[in-house]
Amino acid sequence: MKLEILTKTENLNVQKHIIAGIRDLINLKNLEPGDKLPSERMLSEKLEVSRGNIRDAIQKLEFYGLLKSIPQSGTFVANIGVIAMNGMIDDILRLEEPEFKSLVETRILLELKTVRLAALRRTDEDLDEMKAALDAFSKKVLNKEDAVQEDLLFHLAIAKASGNSSMNTFMLIITPEIITNFEKYHVCDKDLAQKGIKEHEAIFKAIKNKDPQLAKKKMKEHFKELYKYCYNV
Numbered sequence: 343m344k345l346e347i348l349t350k351t352e353n354l355n356v357q358k359h360i361i362a363g364i365r366d367l368i369n370l371k372n373l374e375p376g377d378k379l380p381s382e383r384m385l386s387e388k389l390e391v392s393r394g395n396i397r398d399a400i401q402k403l404e405f406y407g408l409l410k411s412i413p414q415s416g417t418f419v420a421n422i423g424v425i426a427m428n429g430m431i432d433d434i435l436r437l438e439e440p441e442f443k444s445l446v447e448t449r450i451l452l453e454l455k456t457v458r459l460a461a462l463r464r465t466d467e468d469l470d471e472m473k474a475a476l477d478a479f480s481k482k483v484l485n486k487e488d489a490v491q492e493d494l495l496f497h498l499a500i501a502k503a504s505g506n507s508s509m510n511t512f513m514l515i516i517t518p519e520i521i522t523n524f525e526k527y528h529v530c531d532k533d534l535a536q537k538g539i540k541e542h543e544a545i546f547k548a549i550k551n552k553d554p555q556l557a558k559k560k561m562k563e564h565f566k567e568l569y570k571y572c573y574n575v
Contacts, residue, residue: 369428369463408431429482453563456509457504460504464550467498483536498517541563545560
C-alpha cells in the first residue's frame with residue numbers, strides 16, 4: 343500500500359478534485375434528488391484517490407447540505423435543484439483555507455452573540471460545564487502551563503449554553519485550527535493568561551446572573567488583545 347503524506351494545500355487540492363468529480367458525475371448521469379451516488383470504492387477508483395479522501399469530500403458536501411449519507415444504504419443527492427447545486431459547488435471550489443486572522447475575527451463576532459444568548463438561556467448544567475472548564479484553565483495558568491485548550495473549552499461551553507446549534511457548530515469547526523495556530527502567531531501570552539482568569543470569572547458571573555448586556559461587555563473586554571491583532575486598534 344502506498345502511503346502519502348499530503349500538505350494542507352495538497353489535501354485541499356485533492357478535495358477540490360474529488361468535489362469537482364462528484365459534481366461532473368451528477369451532471370453526466372443526470373442524477374436527481376434522492377438518487378444514489380456510486381460507492382466510495384467506485385469513486386476512489388474512478389477519481390484515483392484514496393477512499394479516505396473520498397469520505398472527507400463527501401462529509402464536506404454533507405456539511406453544506408448537498409449530499410446525504412444513510413448508514414448501510416449509501417450516499418444520496420440531497421433535495422436541491424441542479425442549478426443551485428452547481429452554483430454552491432462552484433462556490434465551495436473557490437474557497438481557500440481561512441487565514442488565522444479571519445478565523446479569530448469570526449470567533450470574536452460569534453462569541454459576542456453566543457455569550458448574550460448563554461446569559462439568557464443557560465441551565466445549571468451549562469454553568470457546571472463552564473465552571474469545570476474555568477477551573478481547569480485557572481489551574482494550568484497558575485502552574486505556568488500552556489492553557490490554550492482549556493481556554494477554548496470554556497468558550498465552547500458558552501457556545502453550547504447559547505442553545506443555538508448553528509453557532510455551536512461553527513465554533514466547533516473553527517476551534518481546532520485556532521488551537522493549532524495560537525502559538526504560531528504568538529497570540530497566547532502567559533501574562534495575558536493570568537489576566538484571563540479574572541476576565542473568565544467576570545464573564546461566568548454575568549452569565550450566571552443572567553445579565554446579557556454585562557456578559558457581552560465582559561466578553562468584549564476579554565477580546566481586547568485579539569481586537570488589536572485583527573483590527574490594529
